[in-house]
Amino acid sequence: MSSCCTPAESKAAVLTAPPLPASHKGQIRTIALIGPPNCGKSTLFNRLTGLRQKVGNYPGVTVEHHSGRMKAIGRSDLTLIDLPGIYSLATFSEDARVAVDVLKGQMPGVPAPDAVLLVLDSTHMNRQLMLAAPILALGLPTLVILNMSDVLESRGGKVDVLAMARELGHPVALISAAKGVGLDRIADFLSQYGNFEVTRPGAVKLPVIQSADSYRKWATQVSSRTQYQQPNAPKWTRRLDHVLLHRVWGPLIFLAVVIAVFQVVFGLGQPLSEGLGNLLTGLGVKVAALLPDGWMRALLRDGLWNGVQSVLVFLPQILLLFAFIGILEDSGYLARAALIADRVMRSIGLNGKAFIPLLSAYACAVPAIMATRTIENKRDRFATILVAPFMTCSARLPVYTLIIAAFVPDRKLLGSFIGLRATVMLSLYVLGFLAALFTARVLKSSLLRASSAPFILELPQYRWPTLQGLGIRLYDRAKLFLRKAGTIILGVTFAVWVLSVLPVHAGQFSALTDSVIGHVGHWIEPIIRPLGFNWKIGIGLLSSIVAREVIVGTLGTLYGVDPETHALGLQQALRGDMTLGGALALVVFFAFALQCTSTIIMVRRETNSWRWPAIQFTYMTVFAYTAALVTNQIVNLIAH
C-alpha cells in the first residue's frame, strides 16, 4: 500500500522523472519542511527527527529554521529543515523572509533543499491549498502532506487523497502528526525517491497569475474536484471562548491564571527546593568527609559545591514555571491572552502580537527576542526587543527566591488566599512589566516613532496539551539548566573561589578581605554602598553580568569561604549581612538590570548593530541603579 496515495498508479502515462542535476539523481540530502502557520509542522518535525523542537499552539512558533537528522524514521542520512510558517511567498514579515530564502537556496550556510515536504492542515483545505500553488511552482520534488487527519475525520470532514494527488501532480499523504498516523507514507516517499515518479512541473495546471485571488480560485477548484468536505466547526473552541473571552470573565480568568501560576511556583516549588537543598547539602558533607583536610577539600566544598548547589536548588521552581507556560502555549490560550492584552498594548503604541514574545520572555528573553520576528513592523519589532528583557525571566527566580525567603516573613494575606511572599514575588513581576510598558511608550514616541502595524491574529483551536509534549519541554529545560550549572556557573564559581584565596602568602591562603576579590570588592564598594549593598554583593553583581543566577552561586562561594559565615546557610548568612532596605534594593536592581550576556548577544544579532544593545544595557543599568537607590533610601527612612 506504500504508493496508494501517489498518482503513480492512476495516471502513469503523464509521469516522468523529476528534474534533478544528473549527479544528484535519486539522491536527496536536504529536505525542507514548509507550511502555513499552525498547521502542525513542528509536531511533524519532532516526529520525524526525534528532536525536540518547541511546539506551540499559536502562529509563529518556529521563528528560525531548525534542522535535524530524520532519525525517528531510520533515515539519519537525511537532514530535515523546519521553516517558519508562512501564508505565501510574499515576504510580509521577517520569518517569512527566512523561509523563502532557505527554499530558494539563498540562505548562507544552509544547503538548497533537494525536496520539500509541504504540510497543510486538512481541516482548512480551501485556504491552506493557496500555499501549494507557489510552492509547487518552485519545481522541487514535493510530498504534499495533509495533516490533522484525526481531527478531519472525527468532525465529519473528508478528502479524496488519490484525486488530490492527481490534481496536484505530486504525491499526497493524509497523516496525523499528533497521533503518529501515516508517517510510513513519508518514509516511503523518501526511500522511493530515486525511482519515484512525479509529474513534471507544468504538467499540472497551476495558476498563472500570482495573486491571492487567483491562488484562491485554484485552491477552491482543487478542493471541489477532490470531493473535499470541510469538517464541522469546533464546538469546544467556541464554547470555551465564550467564557475565556467574555467581557467580564475573560480578564478575570486571565488574572486568576497568572496568580495561580505564582502561587504554585512559590507555594509548591519552595518546599521542593528546600528538600533538594537539604539533600545536596547532606551529599556535600558526606563527600567532603571522605576527602583529606586541605585546599582540595576547601575548593570542593566551600568553593564549587556551595556555589553550584545554591543554584541547583531552584530547578523545581524553574520547571514548574516552564510547565505552566507550556500548558498555556500548547493549549492555545496564549493567543487569547494576546487578544485580551491588545487593549493595553495599544495604549503603549504596540499591538497584541508583541504580547506573545513578551509573555514568553517570562521564561527567557532569548527565545522571546527571536519570536519578535513575527511582528511585521520593524520599529514595533525593535521596541519589543528592547523591552523584552524587562519581563521577569526564570533566571531572576533564584535571586528573588533567595532574598524573599531570607527577608520576607511567611505570612498569609487576604485570609489564606495568597501568601505575603507570593505577593512580593508577584509585585516584582508586575514591576518588570510596568517598566517594559513605560519604556515601550517612551521608545514609540521618540526613537522608534511609527504608526503601529495592523493587528491580525489567527486564533487556533484549543488542543489538549500532551504529556509527552510537556515532558519533552521540561526535560530539555532541565538539561539546559543543569548544563549551565555544570559549565558557566561552575566556571565562575571556580574563578571566584580562586580569586578569593589568592594571593598565597608563605603557603597560606589569603583571608577573604586580603584576597584579590576582596580588594576588587572594596574598590567598588563606594559605588554600591548607597544602594545598601556590601562588597560581596558587589562581586555578585559583577559576576552576574554573565547570567543573572550566577550571583547566587558567587554569594554561596563567598559566604562559604568566609570563616564567619562558613557554617551558615546562604539565607542566614545574608540575613546577618544585609539590611531589609539593601535586600529589597537588590531584587529591584535585578528586576530592571540587563545582567545577561546571551540576551545582549541576541539583541546584537537581531538588530544587526551594537548600537541597540549598548543603548539597552546603559538604559537598563541606570534604571536599575536609580530604582535600587530609591528603594533602599525609602525602606531605610521607614525602618528608622
Next chain:
Amino acid sequence: MCLSEMKVGQHGRLERVDLPEEVGDHLAHMGFLPGAGVHVLRRAPGGDPTVYRVDGIEVALRRETARHLFMTPIENVQ
C-alpha cells in the same frame, strides 16, 4: 457598510479591501477575499479587537483595520 460597523452575530459578504497591498495580501491569504463570507463572532473583552470567522478559521482584527473592509450584510444568518 464596513466590517467594523457590523454587529456581533451578523454575517456578510466581503466586497472590497482598501488597505496597503502587503496587508491586504496577508488578509487575502487568511481568507479575506472578495466574495468570502465573514461572520462577526465576538468582541474582545475591551470591545476591540473583534474576532471574525472567515473560511473556517477565526481571525482577530482591530476596528482600525476592519474599517477598511467593505461588506454587504446578509440577512437570515444560519
